[in-house]
Amino acid sequence: GENVEQHPSTLSVQEGDSAVIKCTYSDSASNYFPWYKQELGKRPQLIIDIRSNVGEKKDQRIAVTLNKTAKHFSLHITETQPEDSAVYFCAATTTGTASKLTFGTGTRLQVTL
C-alpha cells in the first residue's frame, strides 16, 4: 500500500517568513495530493490540492509543487502569519472512485511574532 513520509515534524518560523513542508510517497499510481490544516480538536481543513497532471498550483500565499519522477510534493506558505500556526498534513491517493487517503505524519507549524 501507499506510504507517505512528511518532514519536518515541527517547524518554527518568524512572522513574515516562508515555511516549506515536504512529503514523499511510495505508490507511483497515486495521482491526487491534498494538504490539510488541522487546529487542535478540529477537523482537517483542505487548504490546497494538486493532481498529477500539473507540477505546481498556487492559491494566494499557499503553493504546492509536485515532482512525479521523484515522488515528492511540497507545501510552501509565504508571508506567514500567526493564524497559520497549526498542524499540517499531506496525503496521497490513487485514482478511482472514493479511494482512501493515506496521510503523512504531520508538521506542527509555529509562527512566532
Added chain:
Amino acid sequence: GAVVSQHPSRVICKSGTSVKIECRSLDFQATTMFWYRQFPKQSLMLMATSNEGSKATYEQGVEKDKFLINHASLTLSTLTVTSAHPEDSSFYICSASQGTRDYGYTFGSGTRLTVV
C-alpha cells in the same frame, strides 16, 4: 458545500460499555465513508472503509468485532466502539466521499472519546 455532521462531539464512557458515533451527510449522498482514529500529536490513521449497503473493509490491525461500522443508507454511517477500554480513548473522525472522480472528501467534526 458538502457537509458531514458528526455526533457526539465529546463523550465520556465507563470501561466496558459501548459508544456509538454517527456521521450524516447533510446535502449529498455519501457512497463511501472512511473512519479514522487520531491519537494525540499523531496523524489520522484509517480504521475502515464502508460503502453503502456493504460490509466495511477494515485496515490491518483493527478489530472488526470491536469497531462495528454500519453504513445502511447513503446519508448515515455509524461507528460503535464495543466494550471500550481506556486505550480506545482517541479522536474519531469520519470522512465521506460521493464516489465521484473529483476526489472530494468531506470530514466530520470529530468525536473525542474518553474511556474511564
